[in-house]
Amino acid sequence: MKKHSVDLTVNGREASLLVEPRQSLADALRGELGLTGSHLGCEHGVCGACTIIVDGDPVRGCLMLAVQAQGADVVTVEGVSPKVGLSEIQAALREFHGLQCGFCTPGMVVVLHHLFSENPRPSEAEIREAISGQLCRCTGYQGIMNAAKAVAARHQSKNV
Amino acid sequence: MxxxxxxxxxxxxxxxxxxxxxxxxxxxxxxxxxxxxxxxxxxxxxxxxxxxxxxxxxxxxxxxxxxxxxxxxxxxxxxxxxxxxxxxxxxxxxxxxxxxxxxxxxxxxxxxxxxxxxxxxxxxxxxxxxxPAVTDPARAIEPGAEPIHESGNLAGRWGFDLGDVPGALSEAAFIASDSFSIQRHSxxxxxxxxxxxxxxxxxxxxxxxxxxxxxxxxxxxxxxxxxxxxxxxxxxxxxxxxxxxxxxxxxxxxxxxxxxxxxxxxxxxxxxxxxxxxxxINHSRDCAFHVTVAANRDGIITAFDVKLVTDMGSYIRTHGDVVPSHAAASFPGPYRVRNYRIDAMTVMTNKTPTGTYRAPGMFEANFARERAIDRLADKMGIDRAELRRRNLIQPEEMPWYVGTESVKRPTIFDSGNFPLIMDRALKAYGWDAPFEREVNGWKRGRGLCALVEPSGLGPFEGVRIEVDQHGKVQIFSGSSNQGQGHETILAQIASEVLTVPMEKIRVRHGDTGIITFGGGTYASRTAIMGGNAVHSASVGVRQKALDAASRKFGIAVEDLDLREGAIWHGHRNEPVVTLGGIARMLMPGNQEILVSPSAGNIPDNDGLVVTSYVRGVTAGAAVFAVHMADVLVDPETGETKVERYFVACDVGRQLNPLIVEGQIVGGVVQGLGGTFLEELAYNEDGQLTTGTFADYLMPNVYDVPPITALVFEESPALTNVLGVKGVGEVGPSGVGATIGNAIANALATDTGLNKLPLTPERILQSTGFGGLQ
Amino acid sequence: MKPAPFDYFAPTTLEEALGLLKQYGSDARVIAGGQSLVPMLALRLARPEVIVDLNRVAALAGIAEDGESLRIGAMTRQARALASPLVHEKLPLLRHGLENVGHPPTRARGTLGGSIAHADPAAETPMVMLAYRATMVLAGGAGERAVPADEFTLGTFDTCIAEGEILKEIVVEVRPDEGTGFFELSRRRGDFAMASAAARMRLDAAGTCIEAHLMIGAVAPVPLRCDAVAEALVGAIPTEVRIREAVRLIDLDAFEFDNPEISLAYRRHIAPVLARRALMQAASRAGDLRQ
Structure with missing residues (x-):
């Protein structure tokens, strides 16, 4: 099948892909660009481990075809991580033991970054809704919720 | 520290x-x-x-x-x-x-x-x-059933018969009897x-x-x-x-x-x-119990009489029949019941082969036993916690030999003060505190479950610790890690013994190229087996370093001390040499030794390297746990909402409370999945009908109540130096039982709620679909 | 789980898209948000030769007022609709339905038209559109045609969209003086319903019901219109007692779905409960509007 070339922005840098139409965006990011932080846990859109930001919205990387990303602005977990160390949200997830095996973690990090970028002081209900499409088999979500609530509370007290 | x-x-x-x-x-x-x-x-x-x-x-x-x-x-x-x-x-x-x-x-x-x-x-x-596909274990063993293998569909029939069960049943003042099944999930x-x-x-x-x-x-x-x-x-x-x-x-x-x-x-x-x-992947759980539990007038449980049928799937895999074996060996739980009989059958069907899933056999046995005990309490008209309390194994009876065995190891509870933990748990939860029975038309119920999780089975584990010239410590462990946090806890143990900061320690694991023998990670054993191996190797490194410093500098070992990653002269309170320095001294072919041999030099050596194997832990470390929960039930639809969930357990000693709590909380949520949502269902053609995440439902963040873990360090394990007990499986182990008991309590029903998962439909069935319109 | 090979086209106008559909006929399939189609491709349950992507047809997205109606472009993202002040103000039932559709990342990409055209019997948006008596505008080679929601969905995953046609927009008449109610029961939030109910109601100054609609979803291939229930309420004060009586008129014989975990009997049990709750909510909100 004919390959299509796709030009897009990934984590702030221009990138090109040469892909078959059947290839998912998540597959292409991992296989063509080496961005293996986005994980494929189900490839049918339920688990959320491949969640990335496309044109400002969190989407399932496995439910978008790479060819559909022509001209798109894509941000992955690699893109929301600082050059070294951890972002505020990442540090909170560590502090509150919001991860164990780490497989769902990139998706969680991405949706929480998106949430806080839109709303620095989300309520508990808003946090819950934001991560509701992300399955985690290890933590029982409690550490993740506590981490996000702590970040929101810090923002509240510092008036971020 | x-x-x-x-x-x-x-x-x-x-x-x-x-x-x-x-x-x-x-x-x-x-x-x-x-x-x-x-x-x-x-x-x-x-x-x-x-x-x-x-x-x-x-x-x-x-x-x-x-x-x-x-x-x-x-x-x-x-x-x-x-x-x-x-x-x-x-x-x-x-x-x-x-x-x-x-x-x-x-x-x-x-x-x-x-x-x-x-x-x-x-x-x-x-x-x-x-x-013809054989999917129902009961039919699989009927005459004329299509044989899956030449040896027939009944793979095994075995059991235990302890004490005098028929005698106890005939003398019983109260008897409760019912069937309980746990669905296939994984x-x-x-x-x-x-x-x-x-x-x-x-x-x-x-x-x-x-x-x-x-x-x-x-x-x-x-x-x-x-x-x-x-x-x-x-x-x-x-x-x-x-x-x-x-x-x-x-x-x-x-x-x-x-x-x-x-x-x-x-x-x-x-x-x-x-x-x-x-x-x-191996499936698990899929089994059905028939339980008869008897008690005398004083509320002493006198017998468990159990039948167990386990659907093994189509082949016997690496783990054999360990799941029903554990269930049978540990069925009596934390109770001092000496009359116990079980008749177990393992049956082949045309389904994916089965193996272990967190708390194998225990989640299942706890569900059946603890639901049956609630039935018994209701019949006797006594408080459900009180009935359990009266029957707990007493601290002076430890170690407790159940009288059974699994995988050729006797079932022994090494240590524990079960009544003390139970009392503290009940008090912390407020078990006796009155509560509103109804909220906006929803019924509230409270449930509990008591259980013992054996943990940390042998036979051995190995570790090699190497300290390099820069004082960096590498731990090569025969254990493995699938997300539990072993890199952290093993480093913590070495950090404590070697007085080296965590940043200078690396843990490597799960690689046959780095250590000759390894046991691995299963049965909540790594903190115990891997942890004690690291402890032992760290003590070895410390001793080797002290001996080397003693000989090199001519100071008695008793006057030396390991602090802040260096050997100190105790009396003068000054550092003598760092661990890195010792490592350099102990390198094979050390130039210092070769160039200027002197009495102060130590013989050529094989590095500041120690390999240690811990062996032969015959009995598991028994973790006693009490689970409790409050659940709301919509009596019109069978919908449920778990309001709060609580686990109290005695882990002997915590290596890292953050990780202990994480294991318990995460485990409870897996248990909730198995209790309410998850099922690997087959149709009669042997087709898996829940084969995607759209059909096989696992808990998401909306399915999770606030979960509290109350962790005690009351009874250190007697089988290992650190005194730790494994905490990986106490989370899920009691959830089915606790939730089932809470829902039964909410609906004041003494039928049903004996088949997992507890779907809204099954919950409603326990009340006979009552209250319509 | 990799899809079978296919060709891909991304037209930017409706005409171009219709041209591609004409050219490739039954080999072609349109992709909207892809939240149902891509999993089916990955599972090889769907295997078109050609995918025609509507995501670059800008004219298909957006929500606009048109007199007494809202016109919703088929490619309007579920998340955009859910956040739309117009939807909040004028189509509360759609908002309640969308709140139960998937999760933020699937709603960000999933479209209203895609969900409606996919026609999953347990999906929320097709039922909401039935409850609203919405009109589906289909574009084809021969021009456009308007199809009432009642005639649009034919069965499970089956609609009246003909080969070469595209669902262009949904037109919903806005009734500012009505109350709405929506209830569904699913095994896990965000998943498809075991049963669901959507209700609309208008009251006169005296509190008498002058118009009512009730839909029940997830019990049969097409959501059920419960006109008998609605008729029984018109002319009455919708008290709880009246509503309890009225929902007895739900045609339980029209229920079809029967699964091991969610039996027909259970659906017949809970659907009237959900219907009652939806009607009560609609009546209560309609009452609030009256004040």
Whole structure:
């Protein structure tokens, strides 16, 4: 099948892909660009481990075809991580033991970054809704919720 | 001091940044990909296979079927003791004449990409002669049932008969009796399985990325199957996205992927997809109990009389019948009941083979026993907690010999003050506090469950610790890690003994190339076995360093002290030499020694390196736990809302409270999944009907109540130096029972709620669909 | 789980898209948000030769007022609709329905038209559109045609969209003086319903019901219109007692779905409960509007 070339922005840098139409965006990011932080846990859109930001919205990387990303602005977990160390949200997830095996973690990090970028002081209900499409088999979500609530509370007290 | 502190995990940073390396993140030059063609039938004969069209597809390198396997290849062996001979039920890596479950491997396709391999799979032509699928274990053992194997569908029948059960039943003042079933479900880690095998034909070396849990054991099994030397195969555990008991069994793919890599002479990667995973990973739980529990007038439980039927699926795998075996051995739980009888049957069906899932046999037995005890309490009209309290094993009766055994090890509870923990738990939860029975038309109920989780089974674990010239410490552990936090806790133990900060310690694990022998990670054993091995090796390093410093500087060992990663002269309170300095001194061929030999120098050495194996822990460390929960039930629809969940347990000693709490909370949520949502359901043709995440429902954040873990360090384990007990399985173990009891309490019903999962429909059925309109 | 090969086109105008559909006929399939189609491709349950992507047809997205109606472009993202002040103000039932559709990342990409055209019997948006008596505008080679929601969905995953046609927009008449109610029961939040109910109601100054609609979803291939229930309420004060009586008129014989975990009997049990709750909510909100 004919390959299509796709030009897009990934984590702030221009990138090109040469892909078959059947290839998912998540597959292409991992296989063509080496961005293996986005994980494929189900490839049918339920688990959320491949969640990335496309044109400002969190989407399932496995439910978008790479060819559909022509001209798109894509941000992955690699893109929301600082050059070294951890972002505020990442540090909170560590502090509150919001991860164990780490497989769902990139998706969680991405949706929480998106949430806080839109709303620095989300309520508990808003946090819950934001991560509701992300399955985690290890933590029982409690550490993740506590981490996000702590970040929101810090923002509240510092008036971020 | 780091042991016992809530140290943040050393492995977290790489995961949070997306820099974890899981199997699918590994590639090798000239790598090709494998896809496994699996049986679409639950039960069928294979009449003919035609690969011509598939082999002709561009990009296909090879297709291997059962006919290509070496002549005389043995089936995959069961590696733990079983009840009776289960060898007639073992599985070959590829089916030859007959398939026995949907998903059974029939062929391995190797192609340039996974997509092309899947294209080729559609071109494989197989003539199947379908046979009747056997999916109901009760029917499977009826006369005339279609035999799945030549030896028949009843794989085993065994049991225990302790004390005088008929006598106790005949004298009982109260008897409760009912059936309880636990549905087929499984671990369902977020990462599927995967393997990358690379064969160096010239050197006859095989490297395999992706194995986990028990890499040394699996390496040895593979070496035997391939006829290779054990050290010629290296299994390397990458980061692993959860296991919960399901990984580490020697699966057909563990043979097939290395086998095809050796054939095509290129690295072969196989990444299981989620739909494959549903059919290929071991299933678990699937069993039914009939329980009769008897008590006298004083509320003393006098007997348990139990029947257990377990659906084993279509083959006996690596873990044999360990699940029903554990269930049977531990059924009496934390109670001093000496009259106990169980009649257990293991039955073959045309379903995916079964194995272990977190708290194997225990989640199941606890559900049946604790629901039955609630029934008994209701009949007697006494408080449910009080009935349990009256029957707990007393501290002075420890160690407690249940009188049973599982996998040829006697069931022993080493230590514990069960009544004390129970009282504290009840008080902390407010068990006796009155509560509103109804909220906006929803009924509220409260439930509890008491249980014992044996943890940390032997036979051994190994660790080598190396300190380098810069004072950096490398721990090479025979344990493995699938997300539990072992890199952190093992580093904590070494940090404490060696007085070296966590940042200077690295833990490596799950790699047969770094340590000769390893036990692995299962049965909540790593804190105990791996942890004590690290402790022992660290003590060895400390001793070696002190001895070396003593000889080098002519100071008595008693006057030396290890502090802040250096040897100090105790009296003068000054550092003498760092651990790095000692490591340099102890290097083989040390220049200092060779150039200017003197009396102060120490003999040539083999480095500041210590290998330590801990061996032979005969009895598990018993964790006593009490679960409690409040649940709201909508009596019109059967909908539920768990308002709060509470676990109290005595873990002996905590290495890291953050990780202990995380294990409990996460475990409870898995238990909630098994209680309310998850089911691997089959139709009568043997087709799995819940084979995607859209049908197999796991808890999301909306399904999770606030969960409190109250952790005690009351009764240290007597079987290990650290005094730790395993905490991996107390979370899920009591959830089905606790929730079932709470719902029964809410609805004031003494029928139903004996079949998991507790769907809204089943919850409503327990009240006879009452209250309509 | 990799899709079978296909060709891909990304037209930017409706005409171009219709031209591609004409050219490739039954080999072609349109992709909207892809939240149902891509999993089906990955599972190889759907295997079109050609995918025509509507995501670059800008004219298909957006929500606009048109007199007494709202016109919703088929490619309007579920998340955009859910956040739309127009939807909040004028189509509360759609908002309640969308709140139960998937999760933020699937709603960000999933479209209203895609969900409606997919016609999953347990999906929320088709039922909401039935409850609203919405009109589906289909574009084809021969021009446009308007189809009432009642005639649009034919069965499970089956609609009246003909080969070469595209669902262009949904037109919903806005009734500012009505109250609405929506209830569904699913095993896990965000998943498809075991049963669901959507209700609309208008009251006169005296509190008498002058118009009512009730739909029950997830019990049969097409959501059920419960006109008998609605008729029984018109002319009455919708008290709880009246509503309890009225929901007895739900045609339980029209229920079809029967699964091991969610039996027909259970659906017949809970659907009237959900219907009652939806009607009570609609009546209460309609009452609030009256004040």
């Amino acid at each position: 780091t042991i016992g502190k809530p140290v943040v995990r050393v492995e977290d940073e790489r995961f949070l940044r997306g820099e974890g390396r899981f199997t699918a993140d590994y590639t090798l030059p000239f790598m090709v990909e494998a896809h496994i063609f699996r049986s679409p039938y639950g039960h069928a004969r294979i009449a003919a296979i035609n690969l011509d069209a598939a082999l002709a597809l561009k990009g296909v390198h090879a297709i291997v079927t059962g006919a290509d396997l070496p002549e005389g290849l043995a089936p995959i062996q069961c590696r733990i003791p079983t009840h009776g001979d289960l060898s007639p039920y073992l599985q070959y890596p590829l089916a030859r004449d007959k398939v026995r479950y949907v998903g059974e491997p029939i062929a391995v396709i190797v192609a340039d990409t996974r997509a092309v391999a899947e294209d080729a799979a559609e071109l494989i032509e197989i003539d199947f002669d379908p046979l 671990a369902m880690p977020m990462e599927t399985r995967g393997l990358l095998a690379s064969y160096d034909a010239g050197r006859n070396l095989l490297d395999i990325y992706g194995p986990t849990k028990v890499v040394h054991t699996n390496r040895n099994m593979l070496a035997a199957m391939l006829g290779m030397g054990e050290a010629e195969i290296r299994m390397i555990e990458p980061d692993v996205g959860g296991s919960f008991g399901a990984r580490g069994e020697f699966y057909p793919e563990d043979y097939l992927i290395p086998f095809v890599a050796m054939r095509v002479r290129r690295p072969v990667r196989w990444i299981e997809d989620r739909v494959e995973h549903f059919a290929a």
